[in-house]
Amino acid sequence: MKIIPKIAFIITIVLTVLLSFAFISMFFQTGKNSQPIEIEIKKGFSANKIAGLLLESKVIRRKRDFSIVAKTLGLTEKIQAGKYLFYPNSKLYQVVLKLKTGEISQEKPVKLIIPEGSSIYKIGTILEANGIPSFYEFRKLTDSDFKRRNSSEYIFLKTISTRSLEGYLFPDTYRINKNITAEALARLMLNRFAEVVLPYWESNKNFTKLSLHEVITLASVIEKEAASSQERAVISSVFHNRLTINMALESCSTVKYALERPSKIVYFNQLKVKSPYNTYLLRGLPPGPICNPGLDSIKAAIFPAKTSFLYFAAQKDGSHIFSKTLKEHQKARVK
Numbered sequence: 001m002k003i004i005p006k007i008a009f010i011i012t013i014v015l016t017v018l019l020s021f022a023f024i025s026m027f028f029q030t031g032k033n034s035q036p037i038e039i040e041i042k043k044g045f046s047a048n049k050i051a052g053l054l055l056e057s058k059v060i061r062r063k064r065d066f067s068i069v070a071k072t073l074g075l076t077e078k079i080q081a082g083k084y085l086f087y088p089n090s091k092l093y094q095v096v097l098k099l100k101t102g103e104i105s106q107e108k109p110v111k112l113i114i115p116e117g118s119s120i121y122k123i124g125t126i127l128e129a130n131g132i133p134s135f136y137e138f139r140k141l142t143d144s145d146f147k148r149r150n151s152s153e154y155i156f157l158k159t160i161s162t163r164s165l166e167g168y169l170f171p172d173t174y175r176i177n178k179n180i181t182a183e184a185l186a187r188l189m190l191n192r193f194a195e196v197v198l199p200y201w202e203s204n205k206n207f208t209k210l211s212l213h214e215v216i217t218l219a220s221v222i223e224k225e226a227a228s229s230q231e232r233a234v235i236s237s238v239f240h241n242r243l244t245i246n247m248a249l250e251s252c253s254t255v256k257y258a259l260e261r262p263s264k265i266v267y268f269n270q271l272k273v274k275s276p277y278n279t280y281l282l283r284g285l286p287p288g289p290i291c292n293p294g295l296d297s298i299k300a301a302i303f304p305a306k307t308s309f310l311y312f313a314a315q316k317d318g319s320h321i322f323s324k325t326l327k328e329h330q331k332a333r334v335k
Contacts, residue, residue: 037058041084044081047076065092079099087180116292122291123138127185142166144165145163148163154194168216170197171293172189208302210301220289221251223297227320234309234312249279249283258277313329
């Protein structure tokens with residue numbers, strides 16, 4: 001008879017632990033938005049109505065979780081009307097507290113366009129041009145401990161051999177608040193990378209011998225070298241062919257990335273710059289991406305065209321002449 005109370009006690013303990021974990025998860029878990037979203041709450045909206053709007057906009061995952069945290073934090077039905085801006089990766093309690101304190105969005109979100117092939121420094125320049133105060137801190141993401149602090153949340157960051165987030169800040173159009181922090185913007189762009197690139201990578205990684213980091217690195221070089229989308233796969237084939245025979249990539253774009261103050265044209269004396277990114281002096285891929293490539297360049301890195309080309313020379317219109325031999329390449333350069 002004594003066994004039954006013991007079993008009951010153990011079951012009670014187990015259930016308590018499980019419920020505790022469930023509550024903690026609900027308290028901290030929010031939705032899957034990758035973009036900040038503005039929600040207008042009109043006068044007289046009930047907490048249940050607001051929960052429905054948050055769920056529909058993917059700010060929260062479950063209305064029940066929202067209700068539990070709302071009751072815990074004492075959110076009443078008297079919620080100030082107005083427009084509220086919710087950021088991705090916000091904790092559920094932060095969403096509730098914003099509503100409770102009536103933290104209405106005062107500024108209209110800024111439409112931020114990040115072109116494909118933008119480096120972190122270039123993105124910083126775009127932020128500065130749009131009046132985003134955190135542009136200086138954003139540039140520091142080329143050498144920060146963000147990766148170390150957030151690799152458990154962004155598993156793919158563990159594949160990066162450098163401290164820089166270069167290559168993983170997906171180029172896209174974002175709507176942000178002017179006062180957004182550098183890290184909040186980085187999370188926004190990393191989330192977009194996870195949404196767009198990772199599913200494609202998982203579906204096609206068996207078609208290449210390169211790792212994800214190597215693919216993103218190669219894609220970044222392709223992005224900077226290709227003037228047109230039609231040439232991406234062919235340029236990719238040149239680099240793949242060179243890697244196969246252990247021939248230096250000799251990409252001027254990587255040299256520009258290595259230079260502190262790059263000129264529009266790379267001069268012969270600049271090809272001697274000592275840097276792990278100088279693919280004229282060192283064989284193989286550089287240690288990391290030189291910009292943030294778009295999906296088309298990533299596709300080209302995985303699926304190069306089948307050619308025997310080892311060289312390409314740029315023409316005035318931005319297109320290239322591709323050659324199989326050095327002799328052909330020299331003629332193309334003269335042309």
